[in-house]
Amino acid sequence: MKIGIVCYPTYGGSGVVATELGMALAAKGHQVHFISYAQPFRLDTINENIFYHEVNFNSYPLFEYPPYELALASKLVDIVKFEKLQLLHVHYAIPHASAAFLAKEILKTYQIHIPVITTLHGTDITLVGKDATYEPVVTFSINQSDGVTAVSQFLKDDTYRHFNIKKKIEVIPNFINLQRFQRLKKEHFRKALAPHDEKIIVHTSNFRPVKRIEDVLKIFQKLRNHVTAKLILIGDGPDRKHAEDLCRQMNYCADIRFIGKVDAVEEILSISDLFLMPSESESFGLAALEAMACEVPLITTNAGGLPELNVDGITGFNSPVGDTEKMANDALFILEDNHLPGFKKRAWERAKEFDVAKILPLYENYYKKIVGGDS
Ligand code: GMT
Numbered sequence: 001m002k003i004g005i006v007c008y009p010t011y012g013g014s015g016v017v018a019t020e021l022g023m024a025l026a027a028k029g030h031q032v033h034f035i036s037y038a039q040p041f042r043l044d045t046i047n048e049n050i051f052y053h054e055v056n057f058n059s060y061p062l063f064e065y066p067p068y069e070l071a072l073a074s075k076l077v078d079i080v081k082f083e084k085l086q087l088l089h090v091h092y093a094i095p096h097a098s099a100a101f102l103a104k105e106i107l108k109t110y111q112i113h114i115p116v117i118t119t120l121h122g123t124d125i126t127l128v129g130k131d132a133t134y135e136p137v138v139t140f141s142i143n144q145s146d147g148v149t150a151v152s153q154f155l156k157d158d159t160y161r162h163f164n165i166k167k168k169i170e171v172i173p174n175f176i177n178l179q180r181f182q183r184l185k186k187e188h189f190r191k192a193l194a195p196h197d198e199k200i201i202v203h204t205s206n207f208r209p210v211k212r213i214e215d216v217l218k219i220f221q222k223l224r225n226h227v228t229a230k231l232i233l234i235g236d237g238p239d240r241k242h243a244e245d246l247c248r249q250m251n252y253c254a255d256i257r258f259i260g261k262v263d264a265v266e267e268i269l270s271i272s273d274l275f276l277m278p279s280e281s282e283s284f285g286l287a288a289l290e291a292m293a294c295e296v297p298l299i300t301t302n303a304g305g306l307p308e309l310n311v312d313g314i315t316g317f318n319s320p321v322g323d324t325e326k327m328a329n330d331a332l333f334i335l336e337d338n339h340l341p342g343f344k345k346r347a348w349e350r351a352k353e354f355d356v357a358k359i360l361p362l363y364e365n366y367y368k369k370i371v372g373g374d375s
Contacts, residue, residue, distance in 0.1 A: 001367060002031045004079060006072070006090040006100065009038040011235065011261055012206055013286040014121035017151070017174055018091040019043050024177070024360050026050045033083055035075060037068065041263075053079050069095040069102075076103035080114050087371055089117045093124040094134055097141035104144075115370050117147040120169075122283035125150075125159050126304065127210065139163045147370040149363075152305030155283040170366055173308070174284045175359035176351055181293035183270050183348075190271035198255070199229040199335050202272040202296065204265060204287045205279075207237025215278035215324050217246055217256070219299065222328030224252045227335060231256045232268060269294035273340060274331055280321055282306050292351035297334050297343035299327050309354075315347045 003025060007018030019042040022032040026049035033051045034040060043052065057071035076088065076099065088103070090096035097118040107114050118141070123129075129138040142148055142165055149170045150156040156169045194200050201220060205211040213233075220231045233243070233256065240258065247253045262268065269275075275291035277300040282288075284305045288298050292309075298316030300306045312318045317330035334343050 001087060001371065002033070002083060002085045003367070004033045004035055004076065004083075004085045004088045006035045006076070006088065006096045007040060008092060009036040009040040011041060013174070013284070014092040014119075014124075015040050016042050016286060017119075017121070018089075020175070020177055020356065021089075021360070021363060023050065024356050025363075028360070028364075031083075033079055033085060035072070035079060037072075051083070069099045072096070072099040073102040073106070076100060077106050080107055080112065081110065085114060087115050087117065087367055089119065089367075091119045092121050093118055093138050093142060094128055095137075097145055098137050101141050101144045115146040115373075116144075117149065117366070117370055118142060118145040119172075120148065120150045120155055120159060120283075122151070122155065122281070122304075123210065125155060125162070126281050126283065130162050135163070139165065143167055147366060149366065151284040152308050154305040154308065158304075172362045172366065173354060173359060174286045174289055175354050175356045176289050176293045177356050178293055178352065181266050181269070181290050181351075183295040184267060186267055186270045189267065193232070193257075193271065194230050196228065199227055199274065200272045201229055201231045201274045201276060201331070202234065202268060202291065203231070203276045204234040204290075205237070205277075206235055207239040207243065209239060210280045210282075211237075211239070212278045212280055212321070213239045213243045214246060215322065215327070216276050217243060217250060218324040219276055219278065219327045219331060220256065221250055221252060222324065223331045223335070224255060226332055229255065229335075232272070233258045234260075234262055234265060234268060236260050265290065266294055269296055272296045273344075274299060274334060275316075276327075276331075277301070277306070278319075278321070278324070278327060279303055279306070285309050289351060289354055292347040295344040295348045297340075297347045299331050299334070309350075311346075311350060315350045316343065 005022045008015040019040040026032045055075045057066045100116040149172045275296045282304045298310045300310045301321045302318040319326045
């Protein structure tokens with residue numbers, strides 16, 4: 001099949017899922033055309049089945065905000081026509097679903113019918129989409145999509161709860177490439193970061209308020225009172241500066257390292273003992289799944305779709321948002337020498353349930369259904 005994938009190119013779950021999906025589809029012989037305003041950061045292979053088309057949007061003195069959505073719609077019209085695409089799969093509703101709708105309508109004037117699938121990822125529904133600024137457009141463009149998927153049961157339910165959606169939403173969870181995400185032997189690296197055999201605690205995120213970075217620091221402070229440990233914070237975003245300032249006022253700041261954006265995140269996960277994700281809201285928690293695949297148990301909140309991934313008491317623990325006391329106590333329990341190996345093993349076993357080899361056919365079957373006109 002010839003598929004156009006529209007996504008954000010930046011660090012972030014929706015772009016990662018879209019890119020990994022496209023690469024996996026290409027490996028199975030589909031022709032995949034990525035369309036975005038920059039090359040997706042995870043797109044590290046180009047082969048005969050993978051194409052990348054950049055959306056250029058020229059500035060003009062009149063535009064305080066260049067109309068990206070229109071440039072994207074025009075690009076989609078051009079690529080669908082020229083490359084004879086059979087399907088557009090857009091990731092993150094805003095503004096991709098409405099741009100795809102516009103392109104689809106324009107293409108009808110050329111007697112071209114292009115089905116559109118929208119995958120809902122998280123804040124496009126839970127935060128940004130619900131905002132009155134965007135809500136009517138989000139509702140309309142989801143209803144106009146030929147197919148709609150959500151990355152968790154929670155996100156599906158939340159979409160129906162807050163929007164007037166007539167479409168059937170299919171749940172297709174996030175997935176993981178176990179070839180890449182596995183526990184690698186990195187003993188030298190571990191020794192360099194934790195020379196006295198300290199426990200290594202890790203957090204990855206885009207440092208947005210929804211991730212509650214302050215809670216990450218609070219949990220670490222509490223558990224560090226009882227065990228020697230290092231905290232590694234991967235990623236960057238608006239709350240990083242505040243977190244760095246807070247860290248300086250805390251005990252144990254010397255045990256905390258902000259390492260910014262890294263590509264080989266699996267290398268750091270491979271030397272880690274525990275992953276913290278105290279998010280306010282999380283539709284799935286792809287970063288937590290990446291940790292589990294590297295045999296790292298989880299401390300998460302019970303927000304959104306996280307309990308669908310992190311099985312309480314088995315692969316880690318879930319807690320109410322903000323309950324850093326419980327999260328720290330649970331962390332200490334997991335880190336006990338007689339508990340840790342079991343949690344690590346079960347985290348890895350759980351991750352295998354989301355192997356790309358299992359989830360990819362769900363997308364392929366859904367594509368066939370939608371392209372076949374059965375929506
Ligand atoms: O919504 C965001 O903050 C970012 C978003 C993205 O586009 O990167 O992440 C969401 O999509 C991921 C992939 O489906 C999910 O694993 C994340 O849980 C989800 N983030 C939130 O719901 C906060």
